[in-house]
Amino acid sequence: MYGIRHISSQLIPSQNKAASILSSSIGSSAASAYVGGIGLRRRSGELSRLLKMNCVMRSDVDFITNLPNNIIDNILGCLPLRDVVRTSILSREWRYKWASCPEIVFDFWFDQMFLGGHKLEPLVYQILKFHQGPLLRFALQVPDLKSSPDIDQWIHLLPNNTVQDLTLHVSRGETHKLTPCLFTFQHLRNLKLYNCLFDPPPGFKGFSKLENLQLQNVDLVPESFIKFIALCPALEKLRMIHCTSFDSLEITGPNLKSLEFHGILKFISFANCPVLSDVKLTFSSMDFKRGNGFSLDLVKSLSCLPALEDLHLQAYALEDLVEHGAPNPLPVSLTTLKNLHLSDMYFEKIDEASCAICFIRSSPNLQRLNITAFTFDVVDSVADFLRSQQSSESLSQLKTVKMQLFSGIEAEMEFVKYLLASATALEELAITPHASSIADGGESILNELKQYPRASPSAEIISWEKIRR
Amino acid sequence: MATSSSNTNKADHSKNPPLTLRSSDGKELKIFRIVAQQSSTIMNLLDLEEESNTDVIPVSEVDGSTLEKLIELMNNHTEKSFNYLGVKERKKFYNDFFANWKILDVLNFGLVANYLGVQVIFDEACQKMADMIKSKSVEWVRKVFEIKNDFTPEEEEDLKKENKWAYERGDLDDGDDAI
Numbered sequence: 016m017y018g019i020r021h022i023s024s025q026l027i028p029s030q031n032k033a034a035s036i037l038s039s040s041i042g043s044s045a046a047s048a049y050v051g052g053i054g055l056r057r058r059s060g061e062l063s064r065l066l067k068m069n070c071v072m073r074s075d076v077d078f079i080t081n082l083p084n085n086i087i088d089n090i091l092g093c094l095p096l097r098d099v100v101r102t103s104i105l106s107r108e109w110r111y112k113w114a115s116c117p118e119i120v121f122d123f124w125f126d127q128m129f130l131g132g133h134k135l136e137p138l139v140y141q142i143l144k145f146h147q148g149p150l151l152r153f154a155l156q157v158p159d160l161k162s163s164p165d166i167d168q169w170i171h172l173l174p175n176n177t178v179q180d181l182t183l184h185v186s187r188g189e190t191h192k193l194t195p196c197l198f199t200f201q202h203l204r205n206l207k208l209y210n211c212l213f214d215p216p217p218g219f220k221g222f223s224k225l226e227n228l229q230l231q232n233v234d235l236v237p238e239s240f241i242k243f244i245a246l247c248p249a250l251e252k253l254r255m256i257h258c259t260s261f262d263s264l265e266i267t268g269p270n271l272k273s274l275e276f277h278g279i280l281k282f283i284s285f286a287n288c289p290v291l292s293d294v295k296l297t298f299s300s301m302d303f304k305r306g307n308g309f310s311l312d313l314v315k316s317l318s319c320l321p322a323l324e325d326l327h328l329q330a331y332a333l334e335d336l337v338e339h340g341a342p343n344p345l346p347v348s349l350t351t352l353k354n355l356h357l358s359d360m361y362f363e364k365i366d367e368a369s370c371a372i373c374f375i376r377s378s379p380n381l382q383r384l385n386i387t388a389f390t391f392d393v394v395d396s397v398a399d400f401l402r403s404q405q406s407s408e409s410l411s412q413l414k415t416v417k418m419q420l421f422s423g424i425e426a427e428m429e430f431v432k433y434l435l436a437s438a439t440a441l442e443e444l445a446i447t448p449h450a451s452s453i454a455d456g457g458e459s460i461l462n463e464l465k466q467y468p469r470a471s472p473s474a475e476i477i478s479w480e481k482i483r484r
Numbered sequence: 485m486a487t488s489s490s491n492t493n494k495a496d497h498s499k500n501p502p503l504t505l506r507s508s509d510g511k512e513l514k515i516f517r518i519v520a521q522q523s524s525t526i527m528n529l530l531d532l533e534e535e536s537n538t539d540v541i542p543v544s545e546v547d548g549s550t551l552e553k554l555i556e557l558m559n560n561h562t563e564k565s566f567n568y569l570g571v572k573e574r575k576k577f578y579n580d581f582f583a584n585w586k587i588l589d590v591l592n593f594g595l596v597a598n599y600l601g602v603q604v605i606f607d608e609a610c611q612k613m614a615d616m617i618k619s620k621s622v623e624w625v626r627k628v629f630e631i632k633n634d635f636t637p638e639e640e641e642d643l644k645k646e647n648k649w650a651y652e653r654g655d656l657d658d659g660d661d662a663i
Contacts, residue, residue: 077630078588086598089607093614100650101622104643107634133649141647 080108084115091116092151096142097129114145118152126157136165143169149177156184156209162191175199179224184209190234204249208233215239221246226270231256241265245286257299266291279303284316291320295327297358310335310370311345314377318347326352330360330386333370341366341373342404352378356385362426365400372433375410384434385417388427388449401429409470413438420449423460432467441471446478503530504540505555511548512540519558524601546596554596557581557605582612587628590616624658 079087091099091113099113119142121135130138135157153173155166162185171194173181179202185191192212198219205227212234225247235258244250245267252273253266260279267286268274273293276283281303285291294317310333317323326349339345355378361367375381416434421427435444446464448457457478464476502514505526520526529541543551560566560577569577582590594609617625626633635643644651 077632078591079629080631082595086595086610089610090613090617093611094618097650097653098614098618100647102625103647104622104635104640105626105633106631109631110643129649129653131649131652138649 080106084112087112088115088117092118096120096125100142115148116146117150118154119143119146119150120152120154122154122156123158126159130157135160136163139165139169140172143172148174150174151177152180153178154180154182156182158186160184160186161188162210166191167194167196170194170196173200175201177202179203180205182207183211185211190232213240215243219243219246221248223247224249226250227252229254230258233258235259237261237264241267244268260303281309282312282316285319288320288322290322292322293325294320294323296332297327297329298332301331304335307335307338311339314345314349314374315347318349321351323349323351325354325356327356327358330357330367330371330389333357333374334366336370336373337366342369342376343373344376345373347377349378350380352381354383354385355381356387358387359389360386361389362424362430363397365397368397368401368426368430371430372404375413380412381410382412382414383417384413384415385419387419388421397426398429401426401433404433410434410438411440413441415443415445416441417445417447419447421446421457421460422449423457428460428463431464435464435467435469435471435474437470438474439470441469441474444474444476446476448478505551506540506542506544507546507548507551508544509548511551513548513551513555515555515558519555519562522558522561522602522604526600543600545599550593550596553593554600554602554605558602561604578608578612582609585612587613587616619656620658621656 091102094116096119099116102109102113103111121139126135139155150173155169160166166183166185175196178200181197181200181203182205183191183193184207186209190210190212193208193214195216198215201222202224203222204224206222206225207227207229208231210232213230214234214236221243226249228247228250229252231254233255237259240259241264244253248269250268251270253268253271254273254275256275256277258278261281261283263282263284264276264280265284265286266274266288268288268291271288271291274291275295277295277297278299280296280298283296296313313328313332314336317326336345355375357371357374360371371386375384413434416431416438418427418431431444435441444464446457446461448460461476461478500517502516503520503526505513505515507513515526520530526541526543529543546554566577585593590609590612594606594613597603597606597609625631633640
């Protein structure tokens, strides 16, 4: 048993065991400077005076009750709400301690385990009204939460000058129109919204501390959302899933590191995104495409990002590149791109194979390539097309290739053959077979792939399941 | 004696010799400056020490064994590979670190981390304590921390009625650990 008891054995036995660790027994006048730590300064002064006065301590004082509030709050903040509330019956001292718990979270666990037959609404009111002092995190993400005026009332009950982390997940029914009160929460760092209408009021100056914004099924007003993003300069992570469609999305993000968008956007551009390194763009539909400029515009916009390292696109987003010289490299290149994931790669269309090769050739410093196949019916004789591809420029930086949902059809095999013949520095090619298309766990495919000529003598061909990263 | 891992701190050996901390029970432990920067208290103590020109910083509130463990964790934190750990891997790391610890030892460790101003480790200790407390009965918590119940049975019943929902589910499992 370390620490507390050990120290208290050196001091007066009847002393408050917890107080012993806080006592400024170092003794010099600079003692208060020595007692650092978080929030101990005031408390230690008080306790040391008590000790000096040799006041009689309660002999039955326990290990935890008299610890500084910030320590107790920190522990409470890590507990599920149910356990937080239960501390109120530990002893008289504990009755109101949980009022300053820094987090109030109503989540799936709370709903499934503890709500039982009780109604949610009175409970939320009760707990919010009982709460005192700073609140750092509030989350309302119980299943079956419907839009209602109560939600706005609850937001009004939150201390808007302290909340840093807010999650609101309206799971059922109509979209919830957020109260303008939300936009007074100046200390927000993390905001997660589901099935809400997010429309900052005119004149809103932005959330200056917002670092993480996650929106799913959220209604936005495109023009004002673009302005809003530009007013949140601390934003590091932006995630938009199934939100309103955008004709043109302009992202301003001086601190933005990661962007994920799934939905419909016809054009994207980046204004001042010097550290954006991780981009994932997937489209719920390509029906909007008119003309053949989409893919090249997309690549041009991405090439403006000076720090782009990780990119995930669906292969069909690049299909228009056939109009711009695919499979030859493009006039713009993505020189910083290191990791590329192309998903939904439809090997049976020449255009997709051709554009994939074009894109890979336009990323001269690509190190890791990950392709998730989507193979349906045979459309073109892609195999012949691929056989005709000469590796005119070697893919000299490519180190690893991962092929997932691999069916071993001729087109896929030719694609891999092309990569093996072009990647002079390849270290590893990993195949994850498509379970329903391959009977033998991929052994015969692997064996065939191992026969193909390799530009890199040290390239290893393996089955993905066998290795652990 | 705790020493930092050789990988990350090779560069520091010649330029910045390790600091020496002395625990309450006289144990002397070495810690590299770059690792010690995680502790705002050590940095404060260092400023004061530099004025008086002694080599050893007394940390007389903390016993040697706990201090050694804390320095070990602080060393882990400065390793590059640690910063790349995902959320699950970090969780596993701390679960392994605190495996088989008694809850009062975790509390003590957290208080020491708090005293030394190492916020990250303090937060992890609080999280570990919370993990050990949740789903335990109120009686268990009272027993483990030696909290005296000064409510009358009637008062306690009335209090429970204020938040009925919190006392209803019988999912509690006091187990055997942590006492």
